[in-house]
Amino acid sequence: MALTADDVASLARLARIELTEAELEVLAPQLDVILESVARVSEVAAQDIPPTSHALPLTNVFREDVLRPCLPREQILAGAPAAEQMRFRVPRILGEEA
Amino acid sequence: MSPQQAAAAEIIRLTAVDLATKIKSRELSAVEATQAHLDRIADVDGEIHAFLYVDGERALASAGRVDAKIAAGEIVGPLAGVPLALKDILTYTGAPTTCGSKILEGWLPPYNATVTRRLLDHDIVILGKTNLDEFAMGSSTENSAYGPTRNPWDSDRIPGGSGGGSAAAVAAFEAPLAIGTDTGGSIRQPAAVTGTVGVKPTYGGSSRYGLVALASSLDQPGPCARTVLDAALLHQVIAGHDPCDSTSIDQPVPDVVGAARSADVAGMKVGVVSELGGEGYAPGVEQRFNQAVELLASLGAEIIEVSCPHFVYALPAYYLILPAECSSNLAKFDGMRFGLRVGDDGVASAEEVMAATREAGFGAEVKRRIIIGTYALSSGYYEAYYGQAQKVRTLISRDFDQAFSNVEVLVSPSTPITAFKIGEKVDDPLAMYMNDLCTIPSNLAGNASASFPVGLAPEDGLPVGLQVMAPPLADDRLYRVGAALEAALQSAWGGSLLDRLPELAGR
Numbered sequence: 321m322a323l324t325a326d327d328v329a330s331l332a333r334l335a336r337i338e339l340t341e342a343e344l345e346v347l348a349p350q351l352d353v354i355l356e357s358v359a360r361v362s363e364v365a366a367q368d369i370p371p372t373s374h375a376l377p378l379t380n381v382f383r384e385d386v387l388r389p390c391l392p393r394e395q396i397l398a399g400a401p402a403a404e405q406m407r408f409r410v411p412r413i414l415g416e417e418a
Numbered sequence: 419m420s421p422q423q424a425a426a427a428e429i430i431r432l433t434a435v436d437l438a439t440k441i442k443s444r445e446l447s448a449v450e451a452t453q454a455h456l457d458r459i460a461d462v463d464g465e466i467h468a469f470l471y472v473d474g475e476r477a478l479a480s481a482g483r484v485d486a487k488i489a490a491g492e493i494v495g496p497l498a499g500v501p502l503a504l505k506d507i508l509t510y511t512g513a514p515t516t517c518g519s520k521i522l523e524g525w526l527p528p529y530n531a532t533v534t535r536r537l538l539d540h541d542i543v544i545l546g547k548t549n550l551d552e553f554a555m556g557s558s559t560e561n562s563a564y565g566p567t568r569n570p571w572d573s574d575r576i577p578g579g580s581g582g583g584s585a586a587a588v589a590a591f592e593a594p595l596a597i598g599t600d601t602g603g604s605i606r607q608p609a610a611v612t613g614t615v616g617v618k619p620t621y622g623g624s625s626r627y628g629l630v631a632l633a634s635s636l637d638q639p640g641p642c643a644r645t646v647l648d649a650a651l652l653h654q655v656i657a658g659h660d661p662c663d664s665t666s667i668d669q670p671v672p673d674v675v676g677a678a679r680s681a682d683v684a685g686m687k688v689g690v691v692s693e694l695g696g697e698g699y700a701p702g703v704e705q706r707f708n709q710a711v712e713l714l715a716s717l718g719a720e721i722i723e724v725s726c727p728h729f730v731y732a733l734p735a736y737y738l739i740l741p742a743e744c745s746s747n748l749a750k751f752d753g754m755r756f757g758l759r760v761g762d763d764g765v766a767s768a769e770e771v772m773a774a775t776r777e778a779g780f781g782a783e784v785k786r787r788i789i790i791g792t793y794a795l796s797s798g799y800y801e802a803y804y805g806q807a808q809k810v811r812t813l814i815s816r817d818f819d820q821a822f823s824n825v826e827v828l829v830s831p832s833t834p835i836t837a838f839k840i841g842e843k844v845d846d847p848l849a850m851y852m853n854d855l856c857t858i859p860s861n862l863a864g865n866a867s868a869s870f871p872v873g874l875a876p877e878d879g880l881p882v883g884l885q886v887m888a889p890p891l892a893d894d895r896l897y898r899v900g901a902a903l904e905a906a907l908q909s910a911w912g913g914s915l916l917d918r919l920p921e922l923a924g925r
Contacts, residue, residue: 369813398528399757
């Protein structure tokens with residue numbers, strides 16, 4: 321399959337990690353070896369077997385729809401990298417063209 | 419050694435049960451017990467580096483409250499006043515939760531994990547937070563952003579991972595009890611390579627609320643201790659239904675303490691998994707494992723060879739399922755609501771800041787797994803990778819079901835090899851992943867599993883662990899087998915394995 325540094329760069333963009341050129345060079349062959357090894361799963365699971373996403377066969381765990389106190393806003397914002405007017409302050413979210 | 423030092427040396431070697439008994443009878447105060455362990459940490463943790471954070475003042479204050487309760491005749495928990503080390507991936511207010519990552523450096527959580535709350539409700543004294551591989555990704559603690567933990571048996575070697583800090587703290591007598599979390603073996607593998615006891619409860623047996631998620635369908639908190647009964651008592655404290663975790667099982671906790679006290683395997687059907695042994699397993703690991711199985715037979719257990727043909731596919735399935743889940747779980751570390759933010763210069767967009775923050779805040783292994791997960795979940799590859807891995811998960815559960823229709827527990831070595839040298843495998847991720855070969859099947863199927871010390875490998879003098887696997891919600895069987903082995907081995911050895919721990923250098 322041979323994963324290239326370019327492939328890794330586009331995966332990293334999807335994962336929002338700004339990898340350096342040096343990291344891409346190291347990661348591509350490492351990931352290639354790992355992916356080749358894990359591809360073995362297709363050897364056995366080709367038959368019609370239901371997938372398991374979870375060890376417990378639980379569905380729809382409900383609770384009563386009642387209001388419960390939530391954590392104080394100050395306490396949540398205390399851990400934020402930047403806060404303003406009792407809200408999270410974030411960098412611009414729209415592109416230049418917007 | 420002054421008489422005071424001699425007394426402290428004696429305190430740190432006590433089991434949690436003995437400590438609790440002495441504290442309850444006021445033969446020893448919780449403050450003295452806590453101080454002895456804080457002194458031990460000050461002495462040896464420079465060498466071991468099991469802890470990322472210790473708050474002695476707070477620990478002594480909680481110990482003081484326990485002493486006051488006991489003096490006032492109040493009813494306290496079975497482990498009241500016993501010091502404990504908490505893996506730094508569970509939240510504890512007033513102490514930073516870093517998960518071994520730079521991205522959460524100094525972050526103070528706004529609430530307690532359910533496990534933490536139960537420890538505090540039971541009057542257990544939390545000493546501090548233990549080191550781990552970043553976000554619990556690793557088998558050696560070398561992936562911690564704050565430097566590796568060292569194995570108390572040989573400080574050039576790894577203590578296992580991801581919960582190497584918790585296992586090393588217990589092995590080095592820095593704490594009699596610790597909490598670990600097990601996603602692919604992170605409680606059991608460190609227990610095996612440090613000569614301690616580690617138990618992964620049935621998935622859903624203990625709450626994940628306040629446990630920073632690695633892979634939500636696999637993560638499970640559990641006890642680390644030096645003895646089987648100590649682990650059982652801690653298991654009893656932390657386990658049980660929690661409405662805050664929707665995957666928590668709403669059923670009574672199995673009688674793990676009773677099982678640890680019974681230590682009875684007479685007539686028990688014990689299956690040896692034929693796929694977990696042979697090539698790639700160190701001779702000393704196989705030798706000690708086989709001797710322990712013979713010992714179980716001599717105690718009246720019926721030993722049956724069992725085949726679990728799909729276990730060989732557990733490792734590849736795990737290294738697709740885990741990265742897939744972790745790549746989505748770790749998406750929340752985006753530099754917006756908590757932790758690190760990098761490159762917010764007023765010009766850069768939120769997306770650019772996210773990418774710069776994640777590049778600066780995550781270590782190499784975390785990046786590797788996020789990228790693999792992103793790949794496995796991307797359209798075009800989803801069916802071939804993640805979809806197939808989920809089918810393998812079904813096949814592994816069926817292997818377990820089949821096996822447990824014939825035997826009560828399964829056993830195998832906990833790890834293929836003993837503790838390796840720090841640095842030996844850091845550049846070979848695949849070789850590192852092999853450490854979890856035996857432990858992963860139980861995470862995929864969700865059943866209960868534990869590692870118990872069964873001796874030292876003759877070739878290197880390092881601890882070997884035996885893994886016991888039991889059906890879901892039959893956690894008590896782990897403790898019956900573990901306690902039977904412990905009693906028989908200790909009587910043969912004339913003491914515990916950790917009696918042979920080499921003297922640590924000290925400050």
